[in-house]
Amino acid sequence: MRFPGPVSNSHWRPTRVSSSQSPTTALILRPGRSSLRCPLALLCLPTEPSLELRTSVPFGGSTPSGPTHDLEADQSDLLRGMGKTNWGGWPSPVLPIGKWSFPIGFTEEGYGSTIPVISASHVGRGRMLGYGHESWVDGAGVKETEFSLRAVEWVCGQNADVGLAYGAGYDDFEDELQGEGHTVHLSVTPADLSGIDCLLDEFWNGHDDTDNQNLVDFMLAGGGLIMGGHAWYWSYSNSDVSHNYPGNKIAKTTGLFVSHAWGYNSIDFRVAPHELTRPQAAIDAIRADRIDNQTLSVADATIADATLSSCTGVVALDFHDFWGPLRETVNTTGWTIIQYGTLWQNVGYNLGEDPVADTLLRVETALTQGLPANELPAHPSHAEFPGEVPANATRITRTMSIDGNQSGLPGNFGYSGARSHIRMTTGLYAAPGEVVTVSLPSGIVDSGTYVLVGAHSDSLWGKSQLHRHPQIVRWWYVDNTTMEVGNAFGGPIYIGIEAGSTLGNFDITISNAVKAPRYIHGETDIFQWQQQYRHDPAPWAEIGSGQFILTVPSYEIRDLDNPQDLMDWWDEALGMEHEIYGYTPWPRVERAVFDAQISVGWMHSGYPFMAHDLSVAGVVDVSYMSENGDWGMFHELGHNHQWMPSTLPGTTETGCNFASVYLMEELVNPPNLRPADPQRAYFEDGSNISNWSTWVALDTFLVIKEEWGWAPITEALAVYYTLPAAEVPSGGTEEFNAWVLHLSNTTGYNLAPYHAAWGFPLTQATYDALAHLPVWVDDPLRGDFYVYDAILRNLSATNVTSSTADVTWDVYDNGTNTTLTVYYGQTDMGNNSQLWSYSVSAGTPQVGPGSAGISFADDTTYYVRIMASNEEGEAWFGPISVTPN
Numbered sequence: 001m002r003f004p005g006p007v008s009n010s011h012w013r014p015t016r017v018s019s020s021q022s023p024t025t026a027l028i029l030r031p032g033r034s035s036l037r038c039p040l041a042l043l044c045l046p047t048e049p050s051l052e053l054r055t056s057v058p059f060g061g062s063t064p065s066g067p068t069h070d071l072e073a074d075q076s077d078l079l080r081g082m083g084k085t086n087w088g089g090w091p092s093p094v095l096p097i098g099k100w101s102f103p104i105g106f107t108e109e110g111y112g113s114t115i116p117v118i119s120a121s122h123v124g125r126g127r128m129l130g131y132g133h134e135s136w137v138d139g140a141g142v143k144e145t146e147f148s149l150r151a152v153e154w155v156c157g158q159n160a161d162v163g164l165a166y167g168a169g170y171d172d173f174e175d176e177l178q179g180e181g182h183t184v185h186l187s188v189t190p191a192d193l194s195g196i197d198c199l200l201d202e203f204w205n206g207h208d209d210t211d212n213q214n215l216v217d218f219m220l221a222g223g224g225l226i227m228g229g230h231a232w233y234w235s236y237s238n239s240d241v242s243h244n245y246p247g248n249k250i251a252k253t254t255g256l257f258v259s260h261a262w263g264y265n266s267i268d269f270r271v272a273p274h275e276l277t278r279p280q281a282a283i284d285a286i287r288a289d290r291i292d293n294q295t296l297s298v299a300d301a302t303i304a305d306a307t308l309s310s311c312t313g314v315v316a317l318d319f320h321d322f323w324g325p326l327r328e329t330v331n332t333t334g335w336t337i338i339q340y341g342t343l344w345q346n347v348g349y350n351l352g353e354d355p356v357a358d359t360l361l362r363v364e365t366a367l368t369q370g371l372p373a374n375e376l377p378a379h380p381s382h383a384e385f386p387g388e389v390p391a392n393a394t395r396i397t398r399t400m401s402i403d404g405n406q407s408g409l410p411g412n413f414g415y416s417g418a419r420s421h422i423r424m425t426t427g428l429y430a431a432p433g434e435v436v437t438v439s440l441p442s443g444i445v446d447s448g449t450y451v452l453v454g455a456h457s458d459s460l461w462g463k464s465q466l467h468r469h470p471q472i473v474r475w476w477y478v479d480n481t482t483m484e485v486g487n488a489f490g491g492p493i494y495i496g497i498e499a500g501s502t503l504g505n506f507d508i509t510i511s512n513a514v515k516a517p518r519y520i521h522g523e524t525d526i527f528q529w530q531q532q533y534r535h536d537p538a539p540w541a542e543i544g545s546g547q548f549i550l551t552v553p554s555y556e557i558r559d560l561d562n563p564q565d566l567m568d569w570w571d572e573a574l575g576m577e578h579e580i581y582g583y584t585p586w587p588r589v590e591r592a593v594f595d596a597q598i599s600v601g602w603m604h605s606g607y608p609f610m611a612h613d614l615s616v617a618g619v620v621d622v623s624y625m626s627e628n629g630d631w632g633m634f635h636e637l638g639h640n641h642q643w644m645p646s647t648l649p650g651t652t653e654t655g656c657n658f659a660s661v662y663l664m665e666e667l668v669n670p671p672n673l674r675p676a677d678p679q680r681a682y683f684e685d686g687s688n689i690s691n692w693s694t695w696v697a698l699d700t701f702l703v704i705k706e707e708w709g710w711a712p713i714t715e716a717l718a719v720y721y722t723l724p725a726a727e728v729p730s731g732g733t734e735e736f737n738a739w740v741l742h743l744s745n746t747t748g749y750n751l752a753p754y755h756a757a758w759g760f761p762l763t764q765a766t767y768d769a770l771a772h773l774p775v776w777v778d779d780p781l782r783g784d785f786y787v788y789d790a791i792l793r794n795l796s797a798t799n800v801t802s803s804t805a806d807v808t809w810d811v812y813d814n815g816t817n818t819t820l821t822v823y824y825g826q827t828d829m830g831n832n833s834q835l836w837s838y839s840v841s842a843g844t845p846q847v848g849p850g851s852a853g854i855s856f857a858d859d860t861t862y863y864v865r866i867m868a869s870n871e872e873g874e875a876w877f878g879p880i881s882v883t884p885n
Contacts, residue, residue, distance in 0.1 A: 069122050071102045075273060078104050078120065078147075078154055082269035085143045090262050091117040091132030092230040095311050097279045097322045098255015104129075105267040106277075115263050115310055116277065120154070121255040124220030127155045130247075130256040131228035132263065134202045138173035147269065148173075149180055155224035156182070156198035163188030165201035173200070190214040193223060203229025203247025203258050216253045225254075235260035239477075242316035252319055259314045274303055279322065282307040282359075287329045289356050301355035305362075312362040317370045326363045335377075336361050340384040340596055341467040343612045349466040365471050373476075373486035378433030382489040385468040385596045386456060387539030387553070389431040389490060389514050394537075397511040400426060404444070404506055407587045408499025409640075415652075416640035417607030421450060421496035423591065425549065428513035429538030432490035438483045439509040448498030451476040451483060454491030455540060455551045458599040458610050467597040492516055492540055492551070514538050517554050521545030521567035534558055543567065543620065544589070547574035551593040551608070556616045566622040573663055574637070580662045580710055581641040582718030590637060592619075603632045605639030605656070629668035634660040646720040648739055649732045650693035657698050662710060678703065683785045687759035689736075700758050703780060704743065704751075712746040719746075737766045749776040753813060757786040775813040777847055782816050789875045790815030790845055790868035797864065797882040804855050805882050807864055811845040815875075820845050821867045822852045824882075828863035831876040842866070856884045 085105075096103050096119035103116035117132035129151045131137055139145025156162055159181040164170045166187040174184045185196050190211035193199060199218070207215070219225055231245050238244055241260045242251075251257040276282045282304035288294035289301070296304065308326075317323055336357065341347035351358055368379060382388065402424050409418035430436045430453045438451050454473030461470045472489040475496065485493075493513060497503065516538035519529055522545070534541070534557055541554040545567045560566070578586040591608030594616045598604060603611040611619075611633070618624045619633065638656030647655050664670065682688075682696050692700070701713060719742045720728075729738035736755075740762060744751045750773040756762050775791070782788055791813035799806045807822055823829070825837035833839070842852040845868070856862060865878035 069100050071100070071278070072275075074120065074122075074154070075102060075104060078150060079269050079272065082147055082150075083143060084266065084268045084270070085141075085147060087133065087136050087140050087144055087265045087267065089133040089135045089265065090230065090232070091136070091265070092232050093117060093259040093261050093263065093310055094119040094130040094132050095257040095259055095279065095315070096121060096255060097251070097257050097311060097315060097319065098123075099280050099321065101255035101280070102278050103273045105269060106271070106273065107263045107265065107267050109261055109263045109310075111261075113306060113310070115259075115261060116273075117263055117267065118151075119256055120151075123216075123225075123254050125222035126219035126224050128219060128225045128227070128254050128256060129155050130203065130226075130254075130258070132258070133230050134168070134204065134228040137168075137200055137202075137226055137228040138170050139176070145176060149176060151226060152177065152182065152198070152200075153180070155226050157224075159183075160197040160224075161185060161195060163193065163196035163199040165189070165199060165205075168200065168202045168205075170200050190218075193218045196223075198224030198226065200226045203227045203245070204231070204234060205229075205246045207246060207249075209249075212250050216250055219254070227256075229258060230262070231258045231260045232262040240316070241314060242319070252321070257311075257315060257319075259310065261310070261314075276300055276303040277307050279307055279311055283322070283325050286356055286359050287325050290329050290333050290360070296356060298355065301359075302352075305355035305359045308359050309362055312359075312366045317366065323366075326360075327367070330360050330363050330367070333360060335380050336364060336469075337381045338384060338466050338469055342614055343467075343597065343602075344614075345467070346465070347467070351461075351464055351466060361470070365469070368469075368488040369471060369474065371488075373435045373484040376433050376435075376486045376488045378431075378490075379469070379488040381469055382432040386454075386472065386489060386491060389429065389539065390537045392537075393431070393514045395431075395434075395512045396428075396515060397509065398426075398428060398513070399507055399509045401505050401507050402495050402497070404449075404497055404501055404503025406497040406499060406501050409588050412644045413640060413642065414644040414647075415605045415642050415656075417605075419499040420607040421448075421452070421498055422588065423452060423494040423496055423608070425518065425542055425544065426493045426495065426508075426510060426513075427516055427518040427542070428493045428510050429516040429540065430485070430487050430490055430493055431514055433486065433488055434490075434512060435484050435486050436493065436513050437511040438485055438493075439511075440478055440481055440483070441506045441508075442481050444478055444503060444506060445481060446479060447503060448501065449478040449503070450496035451478060451485045452494040452496045453485055453487040454489065455494075455593050455608075456491070456595045457593075457608075458595060458597075460597055460599060462599060463597065468595075490539075492538070492542070517541035517557060519543045519557075519563040519567070521564065521571065524563070526564060529563060530561060534560060545571050546589060547571045547586075549589060549591045549608075550619060551591065552616045552620060553594070553613060556620055560620060562622065566620060566625075569622050569625055573634070573667060576663055576667060577634070577637050577641060577659045580658055580714055581638075581643075582714040583641065583643075583721060590640060592633070592636075594619075603636045605636045607640075609636040609640065611636070626668065628670060629664050631660045631664065634663045643717065643720050645723070645728050645735070646717050646739065648697075648735050650689075651697050653694045654697040654701070658701065658710075658713065661698075661702065661705075678781060678785050680785060683757075683781075687757060687786070689759035689761060692759055700755075703754075704747070707776075707779070708747050712743060715746040716742040733761050733763070736760045737763055740766055741769060744770050744773055747776075749773055751776055753788055753791075754779050754781065757781050757788065774847075777814055787816040787870055787872040788813065789870070789872075790818040790820070791875075792820075792845075792850075792866060792868065792877040795864075795866065795878050795880050797880060798851075800882060800885045802856070802859065802884045804853055805884075806851050806853050807866070807880075807882075808849065808851040809866065809877070811847050811850050814845045814847050815868060816870055816872075818845055818868050818870045819843065820850070820852075821869070822854065822864065823867060824854050824862050824864040826858075826860050826862060828865070828879050831865070831867075831874070833867060833874075836865075854882075859884045 093115040098121050101121035103119045105118035106114050107117050109115040120129040139148035162182045163185045166189050177184050247258045285304050289296045338349045339347045406422040411418050457473045474487045476485040515536040517534050517536045541557050543550045548570045578584050593608040594611050594613045598610040635656050638659030642655045678699050679696050729735045740755045750770040752770050792809045793812050794810045797805045820842035822840040823836035829835035840852045861883045863879045868875045
């Protein structure tokens with residue numbers, strides 16, 4: 001296979017490296033930690049140099065005296081004549097963060113943005129190209145393989161000696177490579193790269209430090225490397241993609257960084273990458289805009305921000321070549337202060353209004369999320385939210401016991417954050433930017449436990465206007481018995497226990513923290529609460545019990561005299577929530593955190609469930625709650641109780657309202673509650689199940705509730721908790737049918753006709769399985785909203801004589817406004833009333849036995865059918881045959 005056009009620099013050939021060669025060694029100045037001096041702890045410059053030994057070549061890519069490369073020409077060489085391609089697998093981004101790195105192919109990321117999934121780089125004298133999926137290295141279809149071969153020529157040169165890595169699975173590429181004039185070497189390892197010009201390998205590999213150094217030395221001296229691999233699957237069971245993902249262990253040198261995001265498979269190579277899709281170019285442009293007054297257009301700034309937004313949340317701060325200019329820029333421009341505002345106020349920070357500022361805001365987030373505790377500043381925006389610690393607040397040391405036995409919730413509680421780390425309150429607060437020391441037992445180290453500083457864990461990057469900084473909590477993994485933790489914004493201190501842990505009770509000691517107001521129901525002395533605890537200085541407080549914990553601004557509870565009455569009420573509310581869904585005992589203490597702004601909605605479910613701070617005043621006022629309740633609070637707690645197999649299609653926002661209705665009726669009982677009111681428009685539109693959701697669906701359940709109470713619904717929900725795996729319904733049809741079966745069995749009535757009226761797609765197997773139960777014939781849909789067909793069973797003839805017989809039947813369902821007519825004759829005329837010889841009116845059916853007499857004109861066999869008719873049409877039963885006796 002040959003390309004549409006030759007690679008323009010095809011005369012270039014990598015310098016083959018013998019095993020005895022080694023690159024030159026250079027001394028590079030790096031700041032020593034002990035000599036850091038910097039304003040705002042953003043860009044730390046050394047007062048005394050310290051030395052870092054780094055391997056390099058005299059003209060290494062990042063040194064001022066190094067060569068320049070025409071990256072646009074490189075892109076052109078690789079893209080010329082290429083078209084649309086569609087690769088297999090789901091790739092990860094390959095971020096070209098190095099000075100001489102550049103993107104080649106883009107695709108749509110899983111969450112909507114565009115990401116580079118094929119990138120390349122100059123590395124010393126050598127070259128590297130990276131694919132976001134390992135299967136792409138040796139191509140796929142015709143067009144994809146054409147590109148892969150071109151990539152080999154760009155990296156390796158023409159007629160090259162190409163090594164295929166041992167165990168990488170690329171041996172099937174041998175024929176194509178040989179067809180292009182290359183010599184192929186199989187089963188090559190980094191331990192011996194002699195005799196080859198380049199190596200084809202995987203990012204997700206098993207290389208050790210020596211292997212990686214060999215690869216780096218190989219490229220610096222002129223060798224080529226092509227790697228492929230995704231990191232999104234790796235990230236499910238691993239952490240710190242910057243340092244632990246195998247392919248990124250050489251990324252500081254290669255400039256190609258594999259992110260843990262994911263994307264789709266289509267790449268259009270006809271679209272030449274914009275210059276600012278190269279991160280280093282975007283960084284230079286951002287810096288020039290803010291420091292050198294070289295203003296970017298909004299369009300260019302938007303591209304630069306999009307480019308860097310893929311990097312700043314994943315590239316670790318010790319990638320100095322990437323972060324240095326960005327930190328310098330933020331150090332020059334200063335921190336972003338975002339004005340606090342409530343949900344309804346048009347104040348704060350508008351994302352997208354100034355893309356350069358957005359980039360710098362992302363840099364600030366990376367710093368506050370990534371700097372070690374002893375380098376964290378007090379971000380000045382903390383004064384807006386979450387609030388200031390009083391200047392005279394005493395720092396204390398406290399030892400406390402933590403319950404490390406935390407099961408969490410089963411994963412099928414899908415809206416609850418079921419497997420989230422359980423937050424164990426300490427009652428202490430970290431002041432913004434201050435180092436807090438936490439001491440823990442050795443058995444807790446590397447147990448999956450975290451120290452969490454901050455309560456407001458919603459990320460706000462998806463909002464258009466910000467009323468606080470987008471990320472203001474900090475998770476610290478417990479990897480040592482003594483840890484330094486902190487938060488640039490400050491926040492409550494928690495111990496985060498992994499769901500499913502059985503660590504037992506253990507003691508921890510926290511030093512240099514501030515006391516926070518805390519009430520523990522049944523434990524806190526009310527006199528001490530009133531005289532001392534509610535006045536503790538931290539800006540956030542917790543009011544909690546063994547059922548529920550509220551995280552609220554301290555100013556909202558400074559005058560709270562009766563927390564015991566409040567938590568008695570909330571305990572009752574939570575107990576009723578658990579009761580209505582039939583899952584008891586509930587294995588987790590639920591949490592609500594109130595915030596200036598949350599990621600979505602007025603409130604949202606999860607652990608903790610989040611709400612706007614506008615709700616706090618009512619929620620901590622027991623008189624208000626007793627009189628008015630809070631539908632939204634009950635609703636979100638209801639979401640946390642929704643079990644996925646019993647959550648029917650269309651009912652995500654319905655099943656949660658079981659709790660809202662139940663608590664409003666039974667706990668609050670305000671005067672304006674309405675009974676179920678089936679929505680006529682739904683039935684007039686033909687009971688289209690695709691439109692069955694939220695309020696329409698809620699009425700379906702409330703009609704049942706008003707007939708039998710909540711008990712049958714609760715019992716039906718409880719059935720699902722212990723279903724064998726083989727009986728768990730899958731897919732809409734199975735889910736609808738399973739619910740009708742379980743609910744019918746708990747009421748003792750066949751509810752198939754009722755649910756069919758709502759449009760449920762019921763199967764014959766469901767009707768058959770419920771045939772032993774009586775039909776619910778008194779449901780309020782009949783007549784006003786839906787016309788039911790009658791159902792007759794056991795049609796037969798008795799008392800047969802030579803001239804008469806009695807036709808008998810059982811009325812299983814009398815239908816709506818139904819009239820029965822018995823048709824008979826010497827020939828079966830089917831379901832056509834006009835063709836029958838004789839007929840007898842049997843009147844209006846009632847549930848139970850029915851009969852009608854017929855007479856014979858001769859002694860031949862007669863055939864009988866019964867027609868049940870109403871305004872919607874006819875239903876026929878039979879035939880039976882009767883021979884005069």
